[in-house]
Amino acid sequence: MARTFCVVGAGFSGAVVARHLASLGHRVVVVDERTHLGGNCHTERDGQTGIMVHRYGPHIFHTANERVWAYVQRFGQFRPYINRVRAIARGQVFSLPINLATINQMFRTTFGPAQARAFIASKADRSITNPRTFREQALSMVGPELYETFFEGYTRKQWGCEPDTLPASILKRLPLRFNYDDNYFNHPYQGMPEAGYTAIVRNILAEFAQRIDIRLGAAFEDMPETFDHVFYTGPLDRYFGFRLGRLEYRTLDFERFVSPEPDYQGTAVMNYCDADVPYTRIAEHKHFAPWEQAQFEQSVCFREYSRAAQAADTPYYPIRLTGEQPLLQKYEELARASTGVSFLGRLGTYRYLDMDVTIHEALLACEQIESILASNGAQALPAFFAPQP
Numbered sequence: 001m002a003r004t005f006c007v008v009g010a011g012f013s014g015a016v017v018a019r020h021l022a023s024l025g026h027r028v029v030v031v032d033e034r035t036h037l038g039g040n041c042h043t044e045r046d047g048q049t050g051i052m053v054h055r056y057g058p059h060i061f062h063t064a065n066e067r068v069w070a071y072v073q074r075f076g077q078f079r080p081y082i083n084r085v086r087a088i089a090r091g092q093v094f095s096l097p098i099n100l101a102t103i104n105q106m107f108r109t110t111f112g113p114a115q116a117r118a119f120i121a122s123k124a125d126r127s128i129t130n131p132r133t134f135r136e137q138a139l140s141m142v143g144p145e146l147y148e149t150f151f152e153g154y155t156r157k158q159w160g161c162e163p164d165t166l167p168a169s170i171l172k173r174l175p176l177r178f179n180y181d182d183n184y185f186n187h188p189y190q191g192m193p194e195a196g197y198t199a200i201v202r203n204i205l206a207e208f209a210q211r212i213d214i215r216l217g218a219a220f221e222d223m224p225e226t227f228d229h230v231f232y233t234g235p236l237d238r239y240f241g242f243r244l245g246r247l248e249y250r251t252l253d254f255e256r257f258v259s260p261e262p263d264y265q266g267t268a269v270m271n272y273c274d275a276d277v278p279y280t281r282i283a284e285h286k287h288f289a290p291w292e293q294a295q296f297e298q299s300v301c302f303r304e305y306s307r308a309a310q311a312a313d314t315p316y317y318p319i320r321l322t323g324e325q326p327l328l329q330k331y332e333e334l335a336r337a338s339t340g341v342s343f344l345g346r347l348g349t350y351r352y353l354d355m356d357v358t359i360h361e362a363l364l365a366c367e368q369i370e371s372i373l374a375s376n377g378a379q380a381l382p383a384f385f386a387p388q389p
């Protein structure tokens, strides 16, 4: 029996689910309060320069998940792209993540891999056997010099709090290399969509367009209709009218500027680690599409500032510190006690998710949705599909 569903959010989570529901013969209304598809991954041509920009911050597609890699390539061509990050700290330009070049430059040494490994081990604070905070984790891994240069100021700016109030798990994810490999990611598949991410999302929705009604610039809260079920990829607390309080997020401010030089900083992303520089990084967007950069005479860049999100701000990074857990659990209980709605994606589940994880979870959700609809009907759809950490 064909049903009518609502998918709130036209990012990757919403698009993957909407496509699948439509492919099963159902009618789907996709609603997004933004005036474009793509959610936070949205890319568009800059009006002044014509350069493709990542409006909500740089997005590099990287994954080890073959299913996801095959899936996204069905909807657009990906060009090879390696994310190489540079960082300005204490008057020098370094390579990140910390690798042999970073170590040798920092300590004015000419170490090979084994010497560098032994040297960093001698710097590491061995009195910290069970690191609990970000600061302890960093000191126990790399010692004080690298911690203070690359992590201390940057972390304060990014998270708005002291590194010894953040969990150690944040740093466990950052690679430390004893060779000259400066690829920021370890994943085997990495690339950039030739026509941008929004084109990929548009193509995901295109094949079954006759059953997908896309409404942009419209908030779910203002919709008059009712649906057989709602798949909600917006903020979990917002769905419930923030009735228990607000989950905390970091938001970003982007300060756009156009450089008259064709190449402003020589690379896509330059981090600024020092605490006295107010922004965290500068993204120069033409470098995300090196195959077309020669066409543009100018260059468009975004300075990125991080701060605590207020009610009217766009939520970017869920803070998810220990203090947030009781409120999150209460919202999760509320969600499980509700009917007619399932929560997906980074905002719906209040987790930081990379694009590949977002798509993977949405594909797994589609499998569950299909089998539940085939057997019991929409009433049995769960509040959450992804395992809650």
Ligand SMILES: Cc1cc2nc3c(=O)[nH]c(=O)nc-3n(C[C@H](O)[C@H](O)[C@H](O)COP(=O)(O)OP(=O)(O)OC[C@H]3O[C@@H](n4cnc5c(N)ncnc54)[C@H](O)[C@@H]3O)c2cc1C
Pocket (backbone or CB within 6 Å): 008, 009, 010, 011, 012, 013, 014, 031, 032, 033, 034, 038, 039, 040, 041, 056, 057, 058, 059, 060, 061, 062, 218, 219, 220, 221, 233, 234, 235, 238, 252, 316, 317, 344, 345, 346, 347, 353, 354, 355, 356, 358
């Ligand atoms: C600065 C930054 C950089 C990132 N860089 C990378 C990267 O390099 N690589 C990577 O893999 N991942 C990256 N990510 C993560 C990536 O952005 C997410 O994986 C992805 O956006 C998740 O997609 P989503 O569909 O779950 O959510 P979103 O893309 O956020 O989509 C949710 C949509 O729902 C809409 N919405 C919410 N509530 C309502 C409502 N009530 N009514 C109507 N519409 C609503 C919003 O407008 C939004 O468009 C980055 C994230 C950030 C913040």
